[in-house]
């Protein structure tokens with residue numbers, strides 16, 4: 001076998017190895033510099049670059065955009081109704097929980113592997129146990145904290161997969 005052929009095979013093996021070993025991170029798109037926040041602001045935290053360096057493939061998702069909410073959009077909130085927590089758009093009073101759950105299940109069932117989530121803190125869709133739950137639509141009375149609707153489905157579909165946010169992602173190396 002000539003030298004050129006050897007080098008070609010080595011390179012091919014390296015590429016295949018990288019492909020096989022690539023881990024998958026599902027990340028809230030608003031953390032990746034996409035214009036999908038409710039207020040239309042763009043924020044980039046350098047998370048994609050940081051994960052790519054650690055051999056993660058980054059899959060971005062914005063559940064609120066995916067169910068047809070525009071940018072900018074009227075804010076949505078978690079509201080306690082009896083024993084249930086609803087997801088409602090304050091201004092239009094549109095109930096969005098079922099739609100968002102349906103999207104989440106569909107999206108997650110298409111992914112075979114997820115090694116880590118990086119989800120926006122305090123969001124009623126992407127928050128991880130840190131999203132305010134209000135007593136009703138009008139007042140600012142907070143009765144507790146919960147997962148966002150998307151995050152809750154992530155935990156059900158991929159139990160045990162670590163969930164970071166934009167603040168603690170930089171401690172990823174502890175895993």
Ligand code: SF4
Nearest residue numbers: 028030062120123126
């Ligand atoms: S927190 Fe989640 S739903 Fe809200 S803008 Fe970011 S990605 Fe979209």
